[in-house]
Amino acid sequence: GIQVEQSPPDLILQEGANSTLRCNFSDSVNNLQWFHQNPWGQLINLFYIPSGTKQNGRLSATTVATERYSLLYISSSQTTDSGVYFCAVERRNGANNLFFGTGTRLTVIP
Amino acid sequence: ETGVTQSPTHLIKTRGQQVTLRCSSQSGHNTVSWYQQALGQGPQFIFQYYREEENGRGNFPPRFSGLQFPNYSSELNVNALELDDSALYLCASSFGGGGSPLHFGNGTRLTVT
Numbered sequence: 606g607i608q609v610e611q612s613p614p615d616l617i618l619q620e621g622a623n624s625t626l627r628c629n630f631s632d633s634v635n636n637l638q639w640f641h642q643n644p645w646g647q648l649i650n651l652f653y654i655p656s657g658t659k660q661n662g663r664l665s666a667t668t669v670a671t672e673r674y675s676l677l678y679i680s681s682s683q684t685t686d687s688g689v690y691f692c693a694v695e696r697r698n699g700a701n702n703l704f705f706g707t708g709t710r711l712t713v714i715p
Numbered sequence: 716e717t718g719v720t721q722s723p724t725h726l727i728k729t730r731g732q733q734v735t736l737r738c739s740s741q742s743g744h745n746t747v748s749w750y751q752q753a754l755g756q757g758p759q760f761i762f763q764y765y766r767e768e769e770n771g772r773g774n775f776p777p778r779f780s781g782l783q784f785p786n787y788s789s790e791l792n793v794n795a796l797e798l799d800d801s802a803l804y805l806c807a808s809s810f811g812g813g814g815s816p817l818h819f820g821n822g823t824r825l826t827v828t
Contacts, residue, residue, distance in 0.1 A: 635813075635814045636813075636814050636815070636816070638816055638817065640819070645821075646803055646821065646822050646824070647819075647821050647822075648758070648805060648819040648822070649819075650816060650817070650818055650819070653816035691757055691758075693757075693758075693817075695813060695814065702748060702760035702763060702771050702773060703748075703750075703758075703760065703817060704760070705757030705758050705759070706757055707756070707757055708757055
């Protein structure tokens with residue numbers, strides 16, 4: 606399968622701070638998604654971004670497919686941003702399934 | 716637009732028993748994928764159903780089986796439950812079988828004692 610590595614594994618931020626989460630993957634992909642899993646286990650789709658840059662409010666993401674990495678930016682963090690952020694990829698010409706990274710656990714403190 | 720719904724939300728079973736989990740796909744979606752998420756880990760792909768046929772399978776034994784119905788809803792069946800089957804089971808729906816974004820339900824938390 607494809608390897609998906611996320612960094613950092615853990616991150617603690619003061620409310621209002623900015624952060625960058627990174628996802629590296631080992632093969633060409635035709636699907637890359639960023640998810641936020643809240644403390645209740647809900648997996649929320651943040652971005653579908655196999656390439657390029659997208660923004661949604663305080664969040665933005667960039668995927669550089671040729672260099673096999675993606676970045677998730679969180680600006681002006683809020684306590685509700687706490688949870689685990691997953692990057693997941695679907696390998697190009699592979700089986701139709703997402704491979705998930707091990708996640709970044711974000712804690713935002715007031 | 717109706718999102719992905721899963722039932723039940725929680726379930727407790729005894730080792731050796733069988734369990735059926737259910738998933739209704741988001742309206743307009745024809746593909747359903749199932750994932751298992753053990754505590755502290757990322758979700759792992761079990762299998763996918765597209766147009767009522769299995770369309771890919773992860774590294775799970777045959778006692779994990781599934782169905783997709785004409786309305787694109789799906790079931791995950793697990794026979795001969797083991798303690799290690801305790802996990803959050805997530806269903807995701809999408810359109811087209813691959814290369815399109817997945818939308819996840821809230822999951823079913825299964826505990827095997």
